[in-house]
Amino acid sequence: MTERLTTIGFDADDTLWHNEQFFRITQDRFCDLLRDHAEPDHLNERLLAAERRNIGRYGFGIKGFMLSMIETAIEVTEERVPARVVSEIIAAGQEMLGHPIELLPHAQDAVAAATERFRVVLITKGDLLDQERKLAQSGLGELFDGVEIVSDKTPDVYARIFERHGDGAARAMMVGNSMKSDVLPAIAAGGWGVFVPHDLAWDLEHAEAPEHPRFREIPDLGQLATVLREFA
Template identity: 55%
Template structure:
């Protein structure tokens, strides 16, 4: 049965451009700084635990990640971490905040092809200043009718945004790499969900793929979204 989709929501990090790889590279650098105090696996476990605690206070993004690294460094060294290590962690965080934006394959041509026929809405979470920088630096902002930077992605978030910028969630589709943040809450809100997996997933974004939901689709790259829409029309 044909469906009428008027609005397309797109996640940003690891859907439109690379992000998680930079976090993992920085974590490798962090492990090297603390190698004299603990092994890499234990450090990773402590860091994830700190991020899980701190996301409620600092939100998502580089600043919260940097503070979590500092907290973890204090924990694993029993508060004896050298000042120069703290300085290195802070420098790593600053470098992340100025890192060039590297769009993923097929992204720009896909947005360009879809823009004439749909309302395109960028829906991302994280630090406001950093997300604004990435959106602008990417050059992809010209394709979007609206850009929403939110503190959390919930079913209510999608109901509100797809009603504000479109004709409601029933006629909207969310495209993203995170099942937990992009797909599952969008499906609960009544929208279509298109999962485009990225090769690295943050531990706090892991979730099981839904089954038996007709509005859920999985594509191996974003360039296949126009074909999916043509098939559904």
């Protein structure tokens, strides 16, 4: 018999609401601003390399993305980037920070249904102020028994969160669109991982699906109830 679940964790960005599409729009704008200095493919490679270098310095989120764009612009122009371009990059990032929240299909129903039988926790990484803003605008805040905004998602982080908000990782499930951040570390902590793929995914979040009895994949949050029925 499957061990009884008591706690469900939900990722936020691109699991409950749209997020990556705004990064893609801004990145296209960035390429257009620097079209006289680098081809889009080369520029995107340089930007991704900068983001990878800077995660440890700036963490995840829009502010780190803005700084990585500025750094890349300085590099590809050999320190001759016009102030106008830097100003445009900052303006684009500020627009991202103020963009209205749009829930993904089935998000509200899935979280509300989970609250009927489980403790429900939002577990998201990124900039504190931005994540708090998005949660407040989403209208989902009152559904969660706990909210954890973390600098990274690791097995130790999940273990601590599920111990604090539930009965440990063994009786917890994490639901999210990132195999690397939501699924694999939750399983490594001893919990369950449910992968809900999104059409757009940041390159640094890609990972192979595990062959593991605690792994599930569903096409959208509308199918989460089917998974949870295993634990009825």
